[in-house]
Amino acid sequence: MLINPATAVLIEIDVQNDFCPSYTRSSGEQVPPGALAVEKGDEVVEPLNLLALSFAASGARVLATADWHPRWHVSFAAAHPGKNVGETVDLPGTGSQALWPDHCVQGTWGANFHEKLDLRPVSLIIRKGFRLSLDSYSAFFENDRRTPTGLEGYLRSLGITTVFLGGLATDYCVLYSALDAAALGFTTLVLSDAIRGVGFPAGSVEAALDRMKSAGITLTPSTGIVMGV
Numbered sequence: 316m317l318i319n320p321a322t323a324v325l326i327e328i329d330v331q332n333d334f335c336p337s338y339t340r341s342s343g344e345q346v347p348p349g350a351l352a353v354e355k356g357d358e359v360v361e362p363l364n365l366l367a368l369s370f371a372a373s374g375a376r377v378l379a380t381a382d383w384h385p386r387w388h389v390s391f392a393a394a395h396p397g398k399n400v401g402e403t404v405d406l407p408g409t410g411s412q413a414l415w416p417d418h419c420v421q422g423t424w425g426a427n428f429h430e431k432l433d434l435r436p437v438s439l440i441i442r443k444g445f446r447l448s449l450d451s452y453s454a455f456f457e458n459d460r461r462t463p464t465g466l467e468g469y470l471r472s473l474g475i476t477t478v479f480l481g482g483l484a485t486d487y488c489v490l491y492s493a494l495d496a497a498a499l500g501f502t503t504l505v506l507s508d509a510i511r512g513v514g515f516p517a518g519s520v521e522a523a524l525d526r527m528k529s530a531g532i533t534l535t536p537s538t539g540i541v542m543g544v
């Protein structure tokens with residue numbers, strides 16, 4: 316697949332410690348799992364790094380997003396006495412909001428990008444979910460589905476028409492970012508080898524892939540992408 320670097324962007328979604336499992340550094344040191352570790356979540360790092368290099372080398376932009384919550388964020392079960400992780404609450408403006416363990420708290424290790432994610436090609440980092448009472452899965456709109464992150468305007472001002480997405484998690488932030496990108500009229504491609512899902516509730520990854528396909532989103536391996544005109 317030949318891609319024009321002037322009109323395409325790669326967005327690396329939430330490749331943060333809290334979404335990654337434990338692993339061993341080459342020094343032998345064990346890195347603990349994140350608070351909301353996605354099974355094999357760290358496997359997205361290598362394909363994203365390779366593709367990011369190829370985007371940057373061709374002059375195309377690479378962006379990253381970060382989940383960036385204040386302590387006692389509304390998406391944390393701990394902020395709702397009597398509620399547990401995996402339950403939902405109804406929020407004014409948002410509707411049903413899933414409750415998670417505390418994760419990606421601003422300024423903590425868990426909110427940092429995975430240490431193997433190559434940030435050198437990344438020219439913009441979008442932080443989302445930073446308001447106490449509003450969550451954000453999508454890189455474009457927060458969970459009230461109205462509050463923009465500013466990403467749409469950024470992409471349009473650069474003449475971007477094609478959005479490649481990879482990262483974490485397939486069934487939440489990648490899904491909602493891809494659906495919004497497609498709804499906004501961007502040609503949207505999700506990198507099949509550079510996504511991993513939470514898998515809660517059961518079947519959510521399969522459901523997410525189906526929703527993406529129904530929305531006209533292409534699932535494609537990162538290895539088949541060649542930058543050039």
Ligand code: VGL
Pocket residue numbers: 329334382415452483484485486487488489
């Ligand atoms: C995410 C659940 C809660 C994600 C973020 O990045 O997919 N999932 N916050």
Ligand code: ZN
Pocket residue numbers: 382384390418419444
């Ligand atoms: Zn979150």
